[in-house]
Amino acid sequence: MDWHILAQQLVNGLTLGSIYGLIAIGYTMVYGIIGMINFAHGDVYMLSAYVTAISLATLFSFGLDSLPFALLVTLVMTMVITAAYGWTIERIAYRPLRGSTRLAPLISAIGVSLVLQNGVQLSQGARTQGVPSLIPTTLRFGEGDDFVQITLVQLMIIVISLSSMAALTWLIQRTSLGRQCRATQQDRRMAAILGINTDRIISSVFIIGAAMAAIAGVLVTLNYGSFDFNIGFVTGIKAFTAAVLGGIGSLPGAMLGGLILGLAEALFSGMVNTDYKDVFAFSLLVLVLIFRPTGLLGKPEVEKV
Amino acid sequence: MPPVAAASSTTRVHWSLVFRQAVLEATAAFALALLLFGPIVGLVLDGYQVRNELQRPLLIAAIIAAGRFLVTLAMHAPTGQAALERFNARRRQPGVLVVNASESDRQRWWLLAIVAVSLTLPFLASKYWLTVLIQAMIYVLLGLGLNIVVGLAGLLDLGYVAFYAVGAYGLALGAQYLDLGFWSALPLAAMLAALFGGVLGFPVLRMHGDYLAIVTLGFGEIIRLVLNNWLEFTGGPNGVSAPAPQLFGLEFTRTAKDGGVPFHEYFQISYDPLHRFIFIYLALFLIVCLMVVVVTRLRNMPVGRAWEALREDEIACRALGINHVLVKLSAFMMGAMVGGIAGVFFATYQGFINPTSFNFFESALIVAIVVLGGLGSTTGVIVAALVLTILPELLRAFADYRVFAFGVLMVLMMIWRPRGLIRPRRRAFEVKGLCR
Numbered sequence: 001m002d003w004h005i006l007a008q009q010l011v012n013g014l015t016l017g018s019i020y021g022l023i024a025i026g027y028t029m030v031y032g033i034i035g036m037i038n039f040a041h042g043d044v045y046m047l048s049a050y051v052t053a054i055s056l057a058t059l060f061s062f063g064l065d066s067l068p069f070a071l072l073v074t075l076v077m078t079m080v081i082t083a084a085y086g087w088t089i090e091r092i093a094y095r096p097l098r099g100s101t102r103l104a105p106l107i108s109a110i111g112v113s114l115v116l117q118n119g120v121q122l123s124q125g126a127r128t129q130g131v132p133s134l135i136p137t138t139l140r141f142g143e144g145d146d147f148v149q150i151t152l153v154q155l156m157i158i159v160i161s162l163s164s165m166a167a168l169t170w171l172i173q174r175t176s177l178g179r180q181c182r183a184t185q186q187d188r189r190m191a192a193i194l195g196i197n198t199d200r201i202i203s204s205v206f207i208i209g210a211a212m213a214a215i216a217g218v219l220v221t222l223n224y225g226s227f228d229f230n231i232g233f234v235t236g237i238k239a240f241t242a243a244v245l246g247g248i249g250s251l252p253g254a255m256l257g258g259l260i261l262g263l264a265e266a267l268f269s270g271m272v273n274t275d276y277k278d279v280f281a282f283s284l285l286v287l288v289l290i291f292r293p294t295g296l297l298g299k300p301e302v303e304k305v
Numbered sequence: 306m307p308p309v310a311a312a313s314s315t316t317r318v319h320w321s322l323v324f325r326q327a328v329l330e331a332t333a334a335f336a337l338a339l340l341l342f343g344p345i346v347g348l349v350l351d352g353y354q355v356r357n358e359l360q361r362p363l364l365i366a367a368i369i370a371a372g373r374f375l376v377t378l379a380m381h382a383p384t385g386q387a388a389l390e391r392f393n394a395r396r397r398q399p400g401v402l403v404v405n406a407s408e409s410d411r412q413r414w415w416l417l418a419i420v421a422v423s424l425t426l427p428f429l430a431s432k433y434w435l436t437v438l439i440q441a442m443i444y445v446l447l448g449l450g451l452n453i454v455v456g457l458a459g460l461l462d463l464g465y466v467a468f469y470a471v472g473a474y475g476l477a478l479g480a481q482y483l484d485l486g487f488w489s490a491l492p493l494a495a496m497l498a499a500l501f502g503g504v505l506g507f508p509v510l511r512m513h514g515d516y517l518a519i520v521t522l523g524f525g526e527i528i529r530l531v532l533n534n535w536l537e538f539t540g541g542p543n544g545v546s547a548p549a550p551q552l553f554g555l556e557f558t559r560t561a562k563d564g565g566v567p568f569h570e571y572f573q574i575s576y577d578p579l580h581r582f583i584f585i586y587l588a589l590f591l592i593v594c595l596m597v598v599v600v601t602r603l604r605n606m607p608v609g610r611a612w613e614a615l616r617e618d619e620i621a622c623r624a625l626g627i628n629h630v631l632v633k634l635s636a637f638m639m640g641a642m643v644g645g646i647a648g649v650f651f652a653t654y655q656g657f658i659n660p661t662s663f664n665f666f667e668s669a670l671i672v673a674i675v676v677l678g679g680l681g682s683t684t685g686v687i688v689a690a691l692v693l694t695i696l697p698e699l700l701r702a703f704a705d706y707r708v709f710a711f712g713v714l715m716v717l718m719m720i721w722r723p724r725g726l727i728r729p730r731r732r733a734f735e736v737k738g739l740c741r
Contacts, residue, residue, distance in 0.1 A: 031515075035515075036515065037515045037518065037519060047345065050344075050345060050350070051344055051345065053350055054344045054345070054348045054350060054355055055344065057348075057350065057353055057354055057355045058344075058348060058355055060353075061354060061355065077344075080340070081340060081341070081344060084337065084340050084341055085341060088337065088341060092716070093716045093719075093720075096720045097719055097720065097723070100719070100723050101723050102459075103455070103459065103461050103680070104719045104723045105719075106461055106515060106518055107461075107672065107676050107715055107719055108715065108716045108719040108720070110463075110669055110672065110712075110715060111673075111711070111712040111713065111714070111715030111716040111719070112712065112716060113712070114666075114669060114708050114709070114711055114712030114715070115709055115712035115713055115716070116712075117708070118706075118708040118709040118712065119345075119346075119709060120345060122705060122706070122709065123345055123346040123349065123361070124345070124349055124350055125349070125350075129350045130353070131353065132353050233665065234526075237519070237522065237523065237526070240519060241523075244516075244519075275534040276530070276534060278526070278530055279527050279530045279531060279534075282523040282524075282526050282527045282530075283523075283527060285519070285520070285523045286509070286520050286523050286524065286527075289509070289512060289516050289519070289520050290508045290509060290512075290520075293512065293516060
């Protein structure tokens with residue numbers, strides 16, 4: 001095994017891992033606050049890929065030629081629209097189920113997931129869509145055949161994900177909204193008694209999660225260039241694996257879990273077998289849930305009567 | 306949003322205020338719908354360009370706004386208030402309907418009629434409808450199996466299709482490598498599926514309910530991916546052929562293949578390819594009837610009662626000394642076994658299987674059947690399975706909207722009747738010789 005192959009897989013793994021981390025935030029925050037797995041989150045991410053492509057194509061068709069400006073507008077547009085989806089889904093499919101049976105929100109979430117996938121398929125067609133390669137710049141290290149390359153988009157992915165995670169940490173740790181989120185997560189009823197509008201906080205958690213997934217969607221679309229209505233499923237489970245790996249309910253855990261999963265998957269597909277990389281990720285999920293359900297940074301869950 | 310200015314039937318409704326609120330809410334709904342549907346529905350990607358279809362989101366948004374407007378108005382009228390009350394009262398109904406023990410059993414005649422119709426139906430149906438009926442029966446079986454796991458024991462299994470796949474591949478691969486026939490493969494594949502259920506279930510059943518859902522989902526995907534990638538053993542995406550069933554060594558083919566005697570020659574009737582399907586249907590029907598009886602009996606046995614008790618309150622059950630892992634495991638293996646049997650029938654009916662038949666959508670469809678039928682109600686699950694498989698055949702024109710409609714139905718059911726359309730019934734016991 002040459003060092004450059006290893007280094008290349010590390011670069012790829014880091015890129016992949018940042019994406020998983022961004023999507024995992026949506027799972028982990030929602031689970032932390034209302035204790036449900038938002039099964040539709042992967043499909044929210046899928047929607048953001050579509051919005052990205054639509055927004056870019058629309059902007060270019062208006063004759064916009066400044067690429068940074070187009071990307072910025074697309075990022076903001078995608079975050080706003082995807083966040084609106086996050087809010088609406090919570091409002092329609094989850095809020096009426098508060099205090100219902102334990103399975104109800106999960107089944108409702110599966111329903112939402114089917115609706116989103118099929119809705120996109122019906123309106124946009126079933127074929128694979130794409131965006132042109134906009135930023136072809138590639139940085140190369142090494143000489144001859146032994147080199148490690150990192151595309152500018154990959155660099156952007158790592159930088160933007162790390163900075164959005166930093167911004168989110170600041171939001172949760174330092175602002176009033178973040179304090180309310182943490183209070184609601186600790187004890188929803190007590191937070192409500194102390195005058196926190198917990199419904200509003202839950203909505204904002206869905207909005208934040210969807211916005212983070214939107215950032216991931218924009219970046220992935222720029223990186224891979226192609227997507228279809230089905231991408232949310234596998235990516236969603238993997239991001240959930242990342243959230244569980246890091247300890248569900250914990251923000252730094254989501255980022256850590258994402259990076260570890262991304263690196264593990266890249267190394268596995270680079271060194272062992274590409275066909276079984278999804279099997280590897282799912283097995284990791286099963287194993288973590290069996291042997292360490294609290295994850296790396298999570299707190300043990302105490303069942304109360 | 307629930308009506309803020311609550312107008313009970315005694316206070317006067319200020320219609321001008323209500324009207325203003327309705328207009329405001331309708332406008333907000335219109336704006337939100339435009340934001341949501343504008344780009345996704347209105348601008349269709351076509352290569353690297355977009356095609357303008359903005360009339361579609363405008364229409365959707367207008368419908369949503371009108372609906373919002375009317376709902377807001379209705380919610381303030383006394384009749385609307387009363388409807389809301391009834392709706393909420395229904396949601397608070399307890400899960401299981403307890404039927405009085407002395408109530409006479411009128412269902413028996415209905416059952417007899419249904420069995421008679423089901424037995425004559427295949428002889429009247431065309432080939433197309435016969436295949437639809439077989440599919441419907443397979444889904445009834447799958448629904449009954451998953452109903453034990455999800456409906457009775459309350460364990461959300463999102464990878465149920467894995468056991469279906471184990472059954473189907475058990476028959477196909479068993480025939481290919483071990484030279485097994487249909488009838489010898491049927492119990493073996495069922496046991497294999499139960500074994501898979503046990504192996505998977507044992508470590509994961511101690512888990513929190515939502516985690517269980519995700520682990521089973523992961524397990525289902527692992528099975529599908531392995532079947533897809535293990536080319537040498539399973540044939541990968543090219544699939545593998547499965548043997549046709551036999552009746553005591555009689556084959557349902559025009560000419561005997563493996564030294565057997567064709568069915569039609571033995572009985573001196575003309576060859577009809579439908580015979581095979583009719584036979585599969587009747588065998589399936591027999592198994593379904595058997596399952597219904599078994600499940601009904603099990604529900605009155607200690608293990609069945611323990612399943613339902615665990616669903617309602619796990620902590621209380623453990624406090625009462627029920628071994629929750631063993632009880633859950635029995636439900637899980639039982640469900641897996643039924644899934645395996647359904648898989649064997651699916652394989653023999655199709656004659657050929659490949660991994661695409663066992664994707665997550667299949668699992669979601671079976672969950673939808675159990676949920677719509679009422680978690681735990683046998684009648685409900687059978688009705689839901691028949692409706693969800695036969696209705697799409699009748700509504701071929703709307704086939705594209707099938708999955709969409711399933712999703713909407715699942716959400717609506719959870720809001721409207723989280724316990725399903727038909728509430729599970731349970732017969733009360735009358736203890737004689739006790740003074741009240």
